[in-house]
Amino acid sequence: MEIAFEYGYVGFWVMIIVLAMVAELISVSLTSIWFAFGGVAALCLAGLGAPFWAQMAGFLVISLLSMYFTRPWAIKHLNTRRGKSNLEELIGSSVQVTETIDNRKETGRALHKGMEWTARAARDGEIIEKGSEAYIERIEGVKLMVSTNRIMDPKEQMQATGE
Numbered sequence: 001m002e003i004a005f006e007y008g009y010v011g012f013w014v015m016i017i018v019l020a021m022v023a024e025l026i027s028v029s030l031t032s033i034w035f036a037f038g039g040v041a042a043l044c045l046a047g048l049g050a051p052f053w054a055q056m057a058g059f060l061v062i063s064l065l066s067m068y069f070t071r072p073w074a075i076k077h078l079n080t081r082r083g084k085s086n087l088e089e090l091i092g093s094s095v096q097v098t099e100t101i102d103n104r105k106e107t108g109r110a111l112h113k114g115m116e117w118t119a120r121a122a123r124d125g126e127i128i129e130k131g132s133e134a135y136i137e138r139i140e141g142v143k144l145m146v147s148t149n150r151i152m153d154p155k156e157q158m159q160a161t162g163e
Contacts, residue, residue, distance in 0.1 A: 008046065009042075009046040009052055009055055010043060010046045010047060012046075013039050013040075013042045013043035013046055013055070013059075014039075014043065016035065016036075016039040016042070016059075017036050017039035017040060017043065020032045020033065020034075020035040020036035020039060021033070021036050024036070030071060030074055030075060034063050034064075034066045034067040034070075034071070035059075035063050037062055037063060037066040038058070038059040038060065038061075038062040038063030038064075038066070039059060040062075041058045041059060041061075041062035042055040042056065042058050042059035042062075044058075045058045090112065090136050090139065090144070091136055091137070091138065091139075092135060092136065092150070093112060093135065093136050094133050094134070094135055094136075094150075095110035095111060095112045095117070095119065095133070095134050095135070095136060095144065095146060096110065096111045096112075096131075096133060097109075097110050097111075097119065097128050097129065097130055097131060097132050097133070097134055097146075098110060098111050098116060098130065099130055100127065100128065100129050100130045101119050101120060101121050101126075101127065101128040101134070101146065102121075102127050103120050103121050103124055103125075103126075106120075108120055108121070108128070110134060110144055110146060112136070112144070117142070117143070117144045118142060118143045118144070119134070119143065119144045119145075119146050120140075120143050120144070120145055120146070121145070121146065121147065122137040122138065122145040122146060122147040123147060126147065126148070128146065128147075128148060132148065133148075134146035134147060134148055135147055135148070135149065135150045
């Protein structure tokens with residue numbers, strides 16, 4: 001830390017800025033870039049000769065304000081390529097019922113692409129017989145919640161209506 005204080009607090013804030021930027025480059029998850037902004041504000045205050053408490057206040061205020069106002073926007077616009085997870089891809093797919101699905105008896109298994117899953121009816125009271133085809137409505141834990149009614153994903157709905 002002696003090196004940082006050799007040039008007063010200016011060196012300290014330069015180190016904070018560099019550390020925050022390096023941490024952001026390593027994590028790439030928008031966790032520390034806001035402290036670099038605060039460090040720049042504190043560096044400016046240090047350059048103007050402000051006392052350390054004012055520099056620290058500037059650092060905290062600018063860091064928190066930049067996080068509060070820009071983080072939601074950055075997350076929305078920088079994470080646009082999020083695709084469906086493997087489980088989300090299953091929704092709407094057909095399965096072959098290998099054991100009668102009865103929620104009251106807590107029985108039911110279904111086969112999807114060679115993998116057997118525990119299955120339950122998406123609607124209580126619905127019994128789906130062995131050998132019939134069903135469609136995945138949702139996934140709860142490790143259970144497929146299925147129905148005999150096929151649901152369409154949003155893309156299919158748009159194509160069906162001609163939009």
